[in-house]
Amino acid sequence: MSRPLTFQMMDTHAGGDVSRIVLGGITPLPGATVREQMHYLRDDADGLRQLLLFEPYGIPEMSVDLIVPATDPEAAAGYIIMEVMGYPIYSGSNTICTATAVLEAGILPKREGVQRFKLEAPAGLVSIEARVENGVVEAITCEGLPSYIDTHRASIHVPEVGDVTYSVAYSGGFYALVEAAELGFDLSRDEERALADCAHKIVEAIQAERGFSHYTLGDVGPLPFLHFMGPVERVGDDFYRSRSATYVHPGVICRSTTGTGTSARLALMHHEGRIRPGDRLETVSLRETGFIGTFTGTHREGEHQVVENTITGKGYVLGHTQVVVNGDDPLVACAGLTHILEDNRSDR
Template structure:
């Protein structure tokens, strides 16, 4: 068996969150949908996620997006999202990065002005609107997942912190929404370690107390995320700005505010009757980057008023590279991924140029 393989990557970032887009080197995955392919990767080939997110190739703060052929006829490409906590069915920052990658690689040829196309995430079809000027992708707007408030202003006693209030939104994952000022935070970069430690305690306390169930997906596991909300500043009529930051895993605070965190925040603002269609929220990260969430409407789903929204941001290309995987390297475990590594290097029929 060949012990050396190569994977092609396009490293990007949106709001500071690095997404490694895998453009070649992986064989076609079984599954009739991108969701089924995600399940196969998760259950039978999790080594790809581990390889690219941990040493010696990466760090847990990164994300990985594997480009796969779309199974839906309306989609230009599919993508599977991999993060340190596992396989989310959707992510705003990863979608912004993947949309930029399919434009930069020519899967979707760039057109000047506004162009629209669809991608297929594990969550389903995602409408993309890209703004291109002089050949540069200046911004991407993607659909946020329908979001809703599950719990409003609950109280919990957190060991080492005391009593605090929190709400819970679903926006692609369950988020605890916490007022940062209630905990004494100003949401500045120097607070990042303390924010991660505090969020971990809060999330553990909530997990120990209760679970959450989505109205169609059912049990999606313990609540994993926490979004710190700073004070709101009204910039113009229907436009609010707020410092924000999102915790996703022990020790990991996202560099961006996250698209799903922004969607969760929109759901809360709507629940409090503070939004009308077209209103926008700009969330500002610890690193002074931002995403803009736009409230576009609502629909009823069971007992919930579900918020429809979009997320706008910009993704930047960092590097185009080929990672060499040597299965004889003691730091590399090929056992969980050797069966999906392609000897042909660029194996996915996505029209990705190799030059």
């Protein structure tokens, strides 16, 4: 590649989790749905994810969201989520950031007050409610995926950790849920490395012992995530708060509590009879940021009582960037990337 190619990006964060929103410069992807386009990106163009999550452009703690045209006429836009562990079909923090970017970039014009629209994720249509005040997107409320408890208070012996009691929820991915205090953690910022190391050992032990299957998706791979739960404090008639930390990859504790982690907590609290429809849970991260999950109802899916929920947070714009991809740079890996970059060279 003799001349560099460029594409446009908006960096955002929600709860501390940085999402890099790719707004332009990528060719249309094949696929009749956003889910199929995600599969193409994963199988034939993974270079975009690798470019933006690793040096010299990024770090593994970030996420990338590629905005694509929606295939469902009800949606204002589609988006594909990329993280260090791969291509999740849904993410709360990424959805909050993408919805914010759709409005801030003018893909959908902002309107004062409460604005409702839909996005198309690989998981399907997602209803969005944005609150805009004085031209600023102050809050995004998005649907969480239907969530349920697969396993309640099982026990496993983990080398170097001991016997661990855990539950497993599905909320967009399978989560192991553990009580932080039972493992000696207060969920303070200085415990971040120790939390990541402990979570990695527990996740490896669970993966080695068993697998999990979703009631419609089937086998979605080994359990990837672990959510440390702090004590639940009641701060109002229908409002609860709990410190939390979510492990997503070796060495990586999310800066936010994660939307899917919050949905998993709602599923567990419902399973244990501790919340009612209309109740809210604020999960608070090691960095004192938070998301608010609202338990909106339940329905039955086979043998599972599935929790319907929403997640509320705020997305912040960090910057607007034109990324230059220069194949002559020895630090830049262009394999699996150049064929999806628009040919925007000046000599065309």
